[in-house]
Amino acid sequence: MDPKMEPRHTIAIWVDNTPGVLSRVTGLFSGRGFNIESLCVAETMDPEVSRITIVSTGDEQITEQIIKQLHKLINTIRVVDLSEQEHVEREMVLVRVKAEDKSRAEVLRIADIFRCRVVDVSASTYTLEITGNHDKIRAVLDLLKNHGIQEVARTGTLAIQRSKKE
């Protein structure tokens, strides 16, 4: 089956901020044949703890295994499948797109509609900063593709739980 067809899961993992931990996490994914679509990692407010956000695809059983195996790593403090709860997802993308003659205005219009920022301009290109969830990013990139994308850099998905409404 095309892995893209399987449900996406956004998993947040809190780990000890010590050398080698990231490779334990990614080694687990490759060693057990789990899929990683994107991965972000950085320190938390507690410098001894890092937060990793992984987007993975797989059915329910695979996701359950991923979470259990992550828990099993000695350096893992907490694992949450954010897809199971109300959460906010964001990814940031920098994209340099061709923008010549009549397409210059069109690219700007797309940027405007999707609230992208223009972060660099040349005579024949715009570089845009897009922030949004998975669907929005895909929508913008699909539109920009028609104009010719020269280069893309993506952060991968970040996510956080929504606060509980009283």
Place this chain on the structure above:
Amino acid sequence: MKLTGAQILMKCLEREGVKHIFGYPGGVVLDIYDELARTPSIRHILVRHEQAAVHAADGYARASSQVGVALVTSGPGATNTVTGIASAYLDSIPIVVITGQVPTNLIGNDAFQEVDIVGITRPCTKHNYLVKDVKDLARTLHEAFHIARSGRPGPVLVDLPKDVSQASTVPKFPETVKIKSYNPTYHANPRQVARALDMILHAQRPVLYTGGGIVLSDSSEGLFKFATSLQIPVTSTLMGLGGFPGDHPLWMGMLGMHGTYCANMAVSQADVLIAVGARFDDRVTGKLSEFAPHAKIVHIDIDPSSISKNVKVDIPIVGDCKDTLDQLNELLEDKPVRDWTEVRRPWLDTVNEWSTTHPLTYTWDDKVIKPQFVVEKLYELTKGEAYITTEVGQNQMWAAQFYKFRHPRRLMTSGGLGVMGYGLPAAMGVQMAKPDDIVIDIAGDGSIQMNIQELITVVDNDLPVKIAILNNSFLGMVRQWQQLFYDRRYSATPMTAPDFVKLAEAYGAVGLRATKPEEVEPVIREALSTRRPVIMDFKVEPEECVMPMVPAGKAMHEMLLA
């Protein structure tokens, strides 16, 4: 008082109660070996290959319930341990492997005998450490032992750079371990346990399917009580053998690829399957979709990731097998008394019929020794009380089928990884832990050649290990598959071997040989009567197959019987 890293290491080992370590020296562990020579409380056994040090530590751990320890040098010393570590990992055996490393300032420089052993062993250790500061050493070692023996046990590797073992500090030896991210669940959720018991009490055709977890958690008594109270027939994996007495009427034999007809049929027909400390390995389940098709499944395991990994479980219970069985037995006491022998009669009659119509058997031959006969005789003449290690292949399966293990921790076998060459070094480790008991390596002619160099270690240390080679002049198990599934095209499986009797003598051990069935018993008797290490070379039927057999990927009821 200031101590060097090497001195701290010795103190830590003493504090963990370590009496024996298996090892091999080299450049970066010189300081450690220097200190070891001045530490009379710890006996070092010098092996002849680092792989053997790890298997020996593994055998030692299984027999003694203590953490086994291996000590090796960097580079090739470290890489030689990998097979042993991976085997201990798959079998959940508590060992600590200490590897020397090049000095910290050279790490990453491709220095002489440098390998990233922490990177190499990351996927096959429960956890591993590189100690970069002597101040962290005492705490790290304490954590390493704690992690190795707690929860689901497993191997832990500690990589110790040379300059760290030379540096000095005033050590603080921690009394407790605090790892905020590591907290195994021992106590099973009582509500889940109660639900499970309800389901079990209502079962018509219950089966207990037990694994290595029973042995590792020392819960055979609880298992025995539970099974006999409710008259539930028991089967186990290779790793679980001895967890339930192999001569008890409720015992059905091992299940799986080379399991008994009875055990496999019972699982196929069960309405409730109670898995305890087992992990539904493919050698057990065969074709997954047809495994225990009528059964509701209760799965008790300390490792949550084992539950629902391969099969969907109806009642998952995360907890120590011992704790859970104790809870089940306690709950049972409050239930109304029923005559379980009467209730269970129809099911046990069916089970008994399977075992009487299709017992484990082989055809007797007057002229040629049948390998199964050798194992039967070993069982008989040791009264089932010996510590048995095995190599891998047919010898391993015949040992599992025909030696009826009556106690836990009596069978040491590389179950998960299936390492040829495990048996002799493991036997060495077992004999260190159990100096006055009979230890026998049931071996194949191929496997024994993989770590035969350890015979000199055994002789050097006056270990009376017995090696029973089922010599079929083949890599028998592989040949069996060629015989059955590849039209008997024996590609690379005929195996030559040295004259094992002369070889034994060359090493300073005793060599004996049997070529006819009537010689088997006298040879075993002679071997058991001496305190010296012995090789028994049994020339057995070359083309014997291990039966029954569920071909890989087939369902259990599709098993071949002969």
